[in-house]
Amino acid sequence: MREKSLVIVFDSGVGGLSVFDELARKGFAAKAIYAADTAFLPYGLRSEAELKQRVPALFSVLEKRFAPQLFVMACNTASTVALNETRKAVKTPIVGTVPAIKPAASLTRTGVIGFLGTPGTVEREYSDGLIAEFAGDRSVLRFGSSRLVALAERKMAGEAVSPEAIETALAPLFALEHADRMDVAVLACTHFPLLRPEIEAASPAGLKWIDSGEAIARRAGGLLQLEEGGGALEPVAAYVTGNADAAMRPALQARGFETVEKISL
Template sequence: MDKNINPIGLFDSGIGGTSIWKEIHTLLPNENTIYLADSINAPYGQKTKEEIIELSFKNTEFLLEQNSKIIVVACNTATTNAIKELRAKYDVPIIGIEPAIKPAAIHTKTKSIGILATKGTLSSELFYKTVSNLEGINVIEQVGYDLVKLIEEGKIDSNEITELLKTYLQPMIEANIDYLVLGCSHYPYLVPQIKKILPESVKIIDSGEAVARQTKLVLEKNDLLNNSNKKGDLKFYVNSDPTVLESILENKYTVTKKDF
């Protein structure tokens, strides 16, 4: 069987990784994809490293059972806590996502940048190493407590999220940041709200486009690109109420509820 037509498998703790999926699908519209939302266990950011690794194994095995040719860990927390273990255990290419700290550090003029991420990402060894290598840059770290939970509940435009964002972003504004790094794949859905709070001069960056480009490069390198001219077959699975995932996908796609 032609491996090239096998799907790209993506997983996240919930709906947030669809922000990564959208970038990959935009860049590679002919690729078949399978997206897995482990919403029943969201958020990952409050779990132990061991729990995150175990859930990442479970999700990866589900995607491999569907013949995924490559795995995209569309979750910052799972990447920063489990990517090493995933690559050691499985022999397919595995792509992770990390907060876009480096480009923010390179381009900052004020030498002050903010990062909004989960506790699991900010407390990870991988994140610590990245930040430790930055010289002369003031990094304002903020855990986005309850943001993933509220997004998973479909409350993206709620006053509750607005008030939390104001609390989290105010210290960054006072520290004169000129870049805000979104360190969770759920957070791009909050950009309209964030823009209302931050000064216009602050640039907001996430990892989506970079992950899509990296996915294409890895597929090319491994001779796994789908050369078909027809649009990709897109599948979505969730292990909780599919309503919120369907809504975030603008009800354009069928979402299958499945226990896994």
């Protein structure tokens, strides 16, 4: 029996846990480390220059210390800004996170798509290219929310998130012109699927929310040649760049990450 492959799931905060959850649901026989750049959270408010310098450096540190078989960059912002630079910095394969614009364009019947991400992700040139390539004949309503990132972090810390807070955060999206015709919307930040029940409850009836988590997990399993249902994903440890405070521990421990340690550049 071969030794289990090691996967490092990376994000700026807890958002990547939504991708870890998809990997776990696949039943892949692998080991997982969760790494979060909490000292630099939220990535959506950082400049491209900062991220292009910091993310490759962090991946290099993680590669040297843990020698994983695969990285999952479970962060839309990092993927849209620094994926190419990071791939040049490490030898380990990296699965990035791409906003689910293509499937949304296929699913819509009204031709109006919502694009909900961080402020940085929704306005970046990378996203412009995705929309031009896959949804050029669709109306794409973009809205960037840092508030939803903070609410997801609060929820994962075990705090209550009120329906009113979600409704207030989503209100600018639903106030956009043609939003009444929007039938499919993209969760283009890995934090947001962690709030899916709350977001769906605050949305108009008939609006379908989609994300790329399942596709990322499927791609990761393919690269590692793992069979779905072949075993269980084994949490090893979690590492953060900021203080290993109590805020992340409930969400990590609920997924089997008992150890949370600090790691530095």
